[in-house]
Amino acid sequence: xxxxxxxxxxxxxxxxxxxxxxxxxxxxxxxxxxxxxxxxxxxxxxxxxxxxxxxxxxxxxxxxxx
Numbered sequence: 001x002x003x004x005x006x007x008x009x010x011x012x013x014x015x016x017x018x019x020x021x022x023x024x025x026x027x028x029x030x031x032x033x034x035x036x037x038x039x040x041x042x043x044x045x046x047x048x049x050x051x052x053x054x055x056x057x058x059x060x061x062x063x064x065x066x
Contacts, residue, residue: 006049008046030048030059042062046061
């Protein structure tokens with residue numbers, strides 16, 4: 001599978017993936033960073049567009065920022 005693009009639901013969240021091609025029986029790591037000026041709960045989405053699916057794969061990320 002080839003990673004075409006990776007993007008997030010807002011500008012306060014960034015994401016990157018450690019590989020652009022993932023072979024069968026392999027894996028990849030997605031690093032997500034949420035930036036805020038104050039402690040708060042958050043819920044964001046990360047979208048990964050690949051060559052194997054017309055719609056992006058959606059990952060939900062939730063947590064508490066300190």
